[in-house]
Amino acid sequence: MDTATHLMMGVTLGGLATLDPVIAQSAVGPQAVMLATIVGSNIPDIDTVLKLRNNAKYIRNHRGITHSIPAVLLWSFLISVLAYAFFPAGPYAHLLLWSFIAVFLHVFVDIFNAYGTQALRPFTRKWVALGVINTFDSVIFLIHTAAVILVFLGTERGFTCMAAYLITLLYYIGRFIMRQNVESIVRKKFTNVEQVLISPTYRFYHYHLAIVTDKYYYVARSNRGNIMVHDKFERVPLPDNPVIEAARKDQNISAFLSFSPVYRWDIFDFGDHYEVRFIDLRYRSKDYYPFVAIVQLNQNLEIVSSYTGWIFSEEKLRRKLELLPG
Template structure:
């Protein structure tokens, strides 16, 4: 199966965060702390292997078990226990179990804290609840988060080289301070985007859309600017996509967005809804939209979640396709990347 997900924090950001945690003295908590950080911090993404198991496996495992509080705690415990066992071979410098657990829990927790802010979400309370938690305040690849982490790790080394070159006093804790400042700035940045998102959603709720009242609204990041948001509004018959500009001189026109009309009830949609893949997708999706296409030997039903729709030239998010024959029997179920939207395309 092709990679169907773009709404995921790419591994470089995870790695930079783990390195920053190490620089912030986590690498001094116990021997082998750095490999513990990296292994426990990346371990939740092992559920990416579910893509090889087909649609049912994706919805059963991706961002569920290993990205839950219980799952990440179990992973961190296993990693810590493994390093503690390895450390027993060196009795002169053993790995203390409680110190290893501390390092691994912080690393695994950082993974969740990086994945929660993007629109995809996690099933944090699995297996007790199947609710998806998603803050939706930053893009998958946020250039500001990446830049803050990179500068926090590289600038202290650069300042050290310059200081040595001119013979000035070198700050011994520069690397530690740089990492701590970078992590703090990310928290401040995330908090500011949270405030902007709340403001954008307030604006979306305050308007009418082609004479219809909003039922559900949400705002998602749409650019590198924290004051520009992509608004999603569900009304009785449509799902509206409209930009919200919060900066100085910002404007908002609810009638200048893209209108996606909900499909009429049909036997094709009802047949597709009976499949486990569609049922799982509907539970996951925030703004699901279905389209029915007539084929030579039957029908094809496509479902997309419009929060992942994109005008960029790359695929964004994933879609579900269900093939039906003339007798409304299911002949195919698959998950595929959402193709880039054609310029000027409008919902129907």
Template sequence: MDPITHGVIGLAISAYSGDPVAFTNPVSLGCAIGAMSPDIDIIAKLKGDYVYLKHHRGISHSIPALFVLAGIITIGLSLFFAEFQLLRVFIWTLIGCISHTFFDILNSYGAKLFMPFTKKKSMIGILMLYDPVITVLCFLLIFVKEKTTALYIGIAMSFFIYLISRWMMKQRAEKIVKNYYHHGYKVCSVNILPALMAYHKWDFIVSTKSHNLVGQVNLLNGKIFERKKFKIPEDEDIQMFKETNMGKYFQDFTPIYQVIKSEEMDNIVLKSIDLRYYLRNNFMHHATVIYDCEKNIVQSFFHPYHIQKNIPVIEVK
């Protein structure tokens, strides 16, 4: 989710404090700023997309960092308000910080909640990057002036019921995909992700003994649309890619990728594709490693957001 949406969620959550939802209220302000603060890792973008995508949703989204961010924000706010309940503002600011990582985990990108103990991303993958239902619930909490206990309970229940319904939609999508590919392939794994744009559609990556299949399932009619079909690469090609700096980066960046080998002008080219995100008739993120005929690395590139965008990666020779 974008920082503004996170801020709206934080502002809405502060309504449960019982205080008026307003930027003149340190509880509301702390919760809203806290909900945006883990995206402070955007400063890494000053060093380019390669560094930014490496660190995005990393340490700044982890449990230890959330406490640190909440503390810094609370101390900062205390300088601007004469009447200030330090512990109370800290608690609600921390809740705002936690909400950020929580909602990031609910979408398909995930977040490294337990850094520095592990670099593995936690990911549930049931919400789109922007979810209109969550926005509507937040606006009700922010803009309804006469807030009753029934309203608070109703919105909380609506939120949890909505999450359960999205989880059930994901399970149904997985069942449809498994049934569709059950007869023609030996299915090893099925990954279901929320579509980037369409609310009623879910993206899938099916790994089989022979192919990786990428497509989308429409829950309204149960139809499968297969976008791409890739042959499983040779183990040697996968290992070659993994041993490069680009390969190590790409494995950390995405858990689901495809390696494609080709030969171009006496060079061996290994191209890797992040299979998770498909937009405007192409996958969003790619990587390329070029070798000479003796399998020495000539060049490596990271292609974030578009295949034509080339970021050189230094390899140890």
């Protein structure tokens, strides 16, 4: 989920918390819990600062340890202590409870988009990505924004925010049913389907699809139940050779491979250097696959340059990293 929506949900959660009689009866309870829910609804994304280091660190760690089970508990404790420090007369136990709800809700809603989280760490590093909601969903954002506006206009805060969450829940259920329907259609249309990776869009009935069968990768889209295939790639295992072995030692390549569940690869031999490319098939945009990892190695298989991230043209990629000409 995007930062703006997390922020609005933090505000409405703080409003919902006023239905807690202990919070409502405390002189500073509503202010303390509002601070806790706003901070708690955003704190797991503190790992965004890793982008300042490099894309590899960001891709490998974003929504990783900061969204794990131990982190949820730690964030809850730290935020409740912070809120109590600002409002020492507040009811601490209930601040801790609502801090936990805020942090848990952040991680919980994040698993419903295509990016997902490693929410089950330390038990598994598997990415949990249900592909139900787009990273920014305008409907959810507008529901909670409308609730905040109504509260400012004078409606009862607790019940208005409760209504926002009930409507959001119904919306999630509807989107989940639609997602299951899309997957059902895909499995009937294609044979020997092993995995269906679904990426919702901002349009209610439109989904991007990466379909894995026993022999092929299909890149497609679903619009009102109609499946349209854009590309079909033969499923070729990653070879076990010295070039690939050397490429996988690069931090950008290893970060990409740790994150991407479905990709195609290419090895180019330009005589004086090798180039290895990995292309994530989930994020097709206007006939282009922008999420890539690339590494160039000299004839001694030493890494010359590499990159991973989002790029929308060959020219920009080579200009950005000053790569050797292909």
